[in-house]
Amino acid sequence: MFCHRIRKILLLLAFIFTAPISGFSWGFFGHKVIQQLAIYGLPKDMQVLYHRHMALLVETAVRPDERRNADPKEAPRHFIDLEAFGEHPLENMPHAWDAAAAKYSADTLQKYGVVPWQVIKLKERLTQAFFRKDLDSILYYSADLAHYIQDAHVPLHTSLNHDGHLTGQTGLHSLWESKLPEQNLSAYNLKHRKAQYLKNPEQEIWEVVRASHVLVPQLLAIEKQVSQNFTQDTKYTVTERNGRSRKTYTDAFATAYNQALGTMVEDRMRAAAEQTASFWYTCWVDGGKPKLDRLLATPRTKAESKQLQQEQKAWKKGTLQEKDLLLTKIRISLMNVVEWVSSPFV
Ligand SMILES: [Zn+2]
Structure with a gap:
């Protein structure tokens, strides 16, 4: 058992030193904060x-x-490249998948991203999970649905x-959605x-997409x-990571940019938390409002x-x-790991 524990500790250290600080979207930090906030709504x-x-x-x-690292079909579910659909994409794009696929072809939609339809697909799955009162599915689809919203x-x-790469502003993606929330939360x-x-x-998720898209020219x-x-x-600093050097925005630039953006990032975070809660709630209502306290293992x-x-x-x-009540990545990982390291089985 002792060997098992040593192995676990080594695995943990490997995790801590290799885990990415930010991901592909909202950064890992942003997604986790928004998820927690949604529960309070x-x-x-x-x-x-x-x-x-x-x-x-x-x-x-x-x-x-x-x-996304393991499944090549995953990436398009996280975005929609609206400019690929002509001058007035929001006016011209049918909201329903079948109509949109008939107009632009399913392959084209997959190529330029399917996030709004992915949200609707998972909305249905979560609703069905509530109908079945299936705890594992409720938790699984709640988390996934939330991510895409x-x-x-x-x-x-x-x-x-x-990534701002078409306008000489490469790196803007992670600056906006990772560095700024981490720096200013x-x-x-x-x-x-x-x-x-x-x-x-x-209609709601398309309104979310519209509200996001109108901010693009402004943030650029x-x-x-x-x-x-x-x-x-x-403006830039070069960091080494996994043997590769990367040019990223400096803290000083991030501070100035955040100031100039005003409340843009926090407004989108707040809206994301509210919509996450509203979609969960809507699935629960549409799924027959099952009594969730009955799904608790212990009262x-x-x-x-x-x-x-x-x-x-x-x-x-x-x-x-301030009160250390945010379950950010580090804190959860450490809590889980303490439990994991002290458990008898690997
Ligand atoms: Zn994502």
Whole structure:
């Protein structure tokens, strides 16, 4: 058993030193924060289950990004390159998959990304999971559905110029969605509205895509404008990672860019949390509003209720981070690992 433990510790160290800090979308940090915030927007009847499984939901918020390495079909589910569909893509694109595929061909849609249809597909799967009262599926599809909704809130996930590479602004993707939230989260107002029932989820997700896409010219222009106050040396830094050097924006540039963007990033994060909660809630209602407390392995404790109350209070006051109540990657991993290392089996 001792050997097993040593092996586990070595595996853990390997994980810590090789795990990416940010992923393909919202960064791992952003997805996880949004996932946690969404739970606070749910009605109490749903929170009993979602809060009990909060660590799992937060941890698996990035599973679709992790799948991209293994599954070539995964990548297009995270974006839609709207400019590929002509001058007025939002007016011309049919919302329903069949109509859109008839107009542009399924292959073309796959090539330029399918995020809105992926959201609708998973909305159906989660609704069915609620009908079946199938706990594993509820948790699995809640996490996956949330991920794609959150991706659709990132402006650069709706553009052919997804990394600023077509306009000489390469690296803008991870600056906007990873570095800025990581650097500035404590200053963000992330209190969103309670979950709403979505009468027309298809229209809702297309509205999300539209709201993201209209921000693209603005975030590109602001980068150009802020760049005027920087030289190449003060704007970029070169970092070594896995034997490869990468040019990324400096902290000083990120600070100036964030200031110039105003509340753009926090607004999209807040909207993403609210829509995540609303989609979960809508699936639950459409899935027959099953009693979720009956799916708990053990009854809810007073301590759990108190903990949730405390977190919600901090969320409303904007002090989650300050009070160390955010289940970010490091904290969850360490909690899970302590449990894992001390368990008898590998
Ligand atoms: Zn993604």
